[in-house]
Amino acid sequence: MLKTPGKGLKKEAAVSEVMGTVLLTGIVVIMLSALGVAVFSMEGPDDVPHTNVQEILDISNNTIYLKHNGGEPVSTENFKIIANINGMRHEYTSSQICESLENSSVWKIGDTIEINSMDAWGVDLGNDDKVELFLVDTPSNELIQKSTLTSALQKNPDLSLCFTPMGDITDTSTSGKNAAKKGYGENWQVSAIDSTTNEYKIATNENKNCTTYYPPTGMINTSIYQEFNFGVKPAAYGIRPGDTFSNVTLIIYYYTHDSTPANNKKDDCDIKFEYYYIDEYGQGKWEYYNETFPAHNSDFEYEYLNLTDRINTPKDLANFKVRIKASTTAAESSEKEINVDYIGLSIEEDNI
CATH class of the missing domain: 2.60.120 (Jelly Rolls)
Structure with missing residues (x-):
């Protein structure tokens, strides 16, 4: 004769599955929290200035003109200019930029940087020279602007x-x-x-x-x-x-x-x-x-x-x-x- 289970008996078969799920969820939360702390504690990328620059190359007097035409001002100590002239690299440093701007620490709208290639690098610019210019933000080592320079008449036909x-x-x-x-x-x-x-x-x-x-x-x-x-x-x-x-x-x-x-x-x-x-x-x-x-x-x-x-x-x-x-x-x-x-x-x- 079969006996019916009494009311005092307990069902504990599903307890281990519930506890496992809770533990796994806790581990995932802890790992995500740790990852979040690591990510948000890292320094973000430097803010590269957004600047519009007008460039003119005047071969007749070996001068490159860079006019700040709009956008954010640029700290002169935080950028440099790299010129590639016929495959040869030349650098115009932060201190030279500052001197060109009459010792101003900021390059702002309307200001013009004048680079004489003979004085700066001993380069006599000719008619057929290929000149590429790179304006570099030094803290991030990112480009502010890259240009292939043309001569004055190409920029302004009425000149x-x-x-x-x-x-x-x-x-x-x-x-x-x-x-x-x-x-x-x-x-x-x-x-x-x-x-x-x-x-x-x-x-x-x-x-x-x-x-x-x-x-x-x-x-x-x-x-x-x-x-x-x-x-x-x-x-x-x-x-x-x-x-x-x-x-x-x-x-x-x-x-x-x-x-x-x-x-x-x-x-x-x-x-x-x-x-x-x-x-x-x-x-x-x-x-x-x-x-x-x-x-x-x-x-x-x-x-x-x-x-x-x-x-x-x-x-x-x-x-x-x-x-x-x-x-x-x-x-x-x-x-x-x-x-x-x-x-x-x-x-x-x-x-x-």
Whole structure:
């Protein structure tokens, strides 16, 4: 005879399963808590400034301009500039940036950093150079901005540019019966205005900041000249085939030295300028400018040649060069010479 279980008996079979679930849940909570403490105790990434930068590359004076155009201000001690020029790495440090901003500790909207590549890195920028720029936030080592720089005219088609000779300067003149002195010139001597009337007294031509040309006595000799080859590559400035120019002016800053006492000096130097252009048939031609230029016997002075009618296409610009041809009635003892301190071709591109 079967017995019915009494009311005093307990059911304990499911207790272990409930306790196991509670223990597992507790372990998971503890692990998640530990993970959360570890994660939230870590430092977050540095806040990289969000800044809009306008870059202009001016090849004519080896200068890179970086203008803060909008966004957050940047602490100068927290960023540096890396330039990659034709595959070579160059750095512009935080202290150099601060100095460029007139010792300001913050680069803010409207401020411009100017980097002269010759002064900073000894690099003479050419028309075909590839320049990449990296603005780096130093605390995070993250990029603020990366740019491939273009030239000024590419950034602003209405901009006026002035080209100085990038090619060779040739001088075929000599001084004295035995041609002991020869004319001389290099393109760095005519890229900036920095001469004084005492420069001709320096013994060696190499140390002058101006060129030297000795005009022959008598009539102008077509084989005796000083030639400035500008060597411009228009494409490097964003100038395209079919573009035309306006307001083309050759600017010349020169001095006609002679050793005659000041009270006896006369305008005894006949100076002509000849320029090279491409005619309507595609042929290159030398042509004299229609004016004779004065002697500047007392100091360096400017003269301006309007060449708009002749130099008005990219092909003209690419082939542009100019010659000085002169003669003098002065005696050899006067040591007559023409010193050119600056020569530049200023152009504006038609807005078409």
